[in-house]
Amino acid sequence: MSKKAISDAAAPHRMAQGKRLLMDTATRLLARQTLQSTLALRELAREAGLNHNTFYRHFSNLEEMQQTIVEEFIAGLRAGLTESRQQLPPGQSVSRVVIGWLFDFARENSDPFILAYRIWHGPPSDSRDLVQKAMDHLCEDMLRDLLALGVLPPLNEARLRRLLAIDVHQVFRLCIAYLEAPRSRARLLDAGDEMLKALIAGAMALEGS
Amino acid sequence: MSKKAISDAAAPHRMAQGKRLLMDTATRLLARQTLQSTLALRELAREAGLNHNTFYRHFSNLEEMQQTIVEEFIAGLRAGLTESRQQLPPGQSVSRVVIGWLFDFARENSDPFILAYRIWHGPPSDSRDLVQKAMDHLCEDMLRDLLALGVLPPLNEARLRRLLAIDVHQVFRLCIAYLEAPRSRARLLDAGDEMLKALIAGAMALEGS
DNA sequence: TGTACATCAGTGAACGCGCGTTCACTGATGTAC
DNA sequence: TGTACATCAGTGAACGCGCGTTCACTGATGTAC
Numbered sequence A, B: 001m002s003k004k005a006i007s008d009a010a011a012p013h014r015m016a017q018g019k020r021l022l023m024d025t026a027t028r029l030l031a032r033q034t035l036q037s038t039l040a041l042r043e044l045a046r047e048a049g050l051n052h053n054t055f056y057r058h059f060s061n062l063e064e065m066q067q068t069i070v071e072e073f074i075a076g077l078r079a080g081l082t083e084s085r086q087q088l089p090p091g092q093s094v095s096r097v098v099i100g101w102l103f104d105f106a107r108e109n110s111d112p113f114i115l116a117y118r119i120w121h122g123p124p125s126d127s128r129d130l131v132q133k134a135m136d137h138l139c140e141d142m143l144r145d146l147l148a149l150g151v152l153p154p155l156n157e158a159r160l161r162r163l164l165a166i167d168v169h170q171v172f173r174l175c176i177a178y179l180e181a182p183r184s185r186a187r188l189l190d191a192g193d194e195m196l197k198a199l200i201a202g203a204m205a206l207e208g209s
Numbered sequence C, D: 001t002g003t004a005c006a007t008c009a010g011t012g013a014a015c016g017c018g019c020g021t022t023c024a025c026t027g028a029t030g031t032a033c
Helices: A008-009 A017-032 A039-047 A052-059 A062-086 A096-106 A110-120 A126-148 A157-180 A182-208 B006-009 B019-032 B041-048 B054-058 B060-086 B092-109 B111-121 B126-148 B155-179 B181-209
Strands: none
Touching: A008 A157, A017 A039, A017 A062, A039 A052, A052 A126, A052 B019, A062 A096, A062 A110, A062 A126, A096 A110, A096 A126, A096 A157, A096 A182, A110 A157, A126 A157, A126 B054, A157 A182, A157 B155, A157 B181, A182 B155, A182 B181, B019 B041, B019 B054, B019 B060, B019 B111, B041 B054, B054 B111, B060 B092, B060 B126, B092 B111, B092 B126, B092 B155, B092 B181, B111 B155, B126 B155, B155 B181
């Protein structure tokens, strides 16, 4: 199970040091800010240890940078999930393994993870649409996997999609909870497992009625 | 079913015009901002049509004001829910009625609603703790109501709480979706109904195993 | 292989502006006697 | 009922500061021939 930070996975092409540094610093500052405030361009550069004009060499404004950060995060998430899906150890609870992997991923990339989560639940924006699209995609993959693994009888697909979307939402919330209280890992894994089981059982019960 | 704006319900005591105006304007600006940026004190006052120093008559900083806004929102939400619970029309789907009421409430108080939702999913803060506490409370009320109505067999309470917490999260997400696409109201109500049914059925299935 | 030139990443000074905060003020409302 | 005083809501000028943005510059890397 890979634990590479996404910067390696998603941007193997050489990237200017300054750009890399600005993106990482911005992610850190945005993810760790305690009350909402604009990220100031000069503060970002100061924090990154660069001249404030270096920013303009790579981005024309902060929104553009944020979008780049989100794209990189999404690419890393998808690459990692694809990889981890191919190595599903047989006989284990699927959701435990996947959620476990996601917990690790969240821990390795906590700042981008938190940032993406907040953007996902934030005001409408291009960045938010990117995150939402990635989540939809993730949902589709999950449905396909569950059907392929035979965990699911072929129920009403539209309903399954809706319920899996709930699962995805809540799993990401669990990841955030995990980051805020890493010692609860086992309990949170249980909760994730219970949730998927309940949703699938619920879907089957609704089908019958 | 009351549709009063929360300012009436929660702050019947006379409040200085300026304070009221500042809080409403801040809520509007915060809820409608498209990309995250600090609310500037002077911009707020300008937008409210007041001298920028009026702010200091009522709050010592923006965080304090935000907390006041959140408290007022929560008080209004709870008062409204209590009221609507007492007038539950018999024979209807409980979740449809409650979610329907919540949709109306969200529409009548869309700015505070959106703000509270974003705070809920945002960085740790006193405001966020207030929202979380209100949601926990709401979950307890819901559990009590469902048990009293006999909709639920008395299952494992801890598990019920966890699954209802999921329901609450998702119901609020549905409210946000409703605000962003009011024409989908019927579809979103269906989704809310389906979700609660699935979760309850899932809980019962897990109990049996 | 060497040379000339273009592109690129990063620097540093300078600008005008809106910001948060302070202070001293005004006029209206409430209260004590 | 009237008077004196305190409290309260809102105003306006002034401050120093950090901000975003521009411009002209440097030195390193890449490329054409």
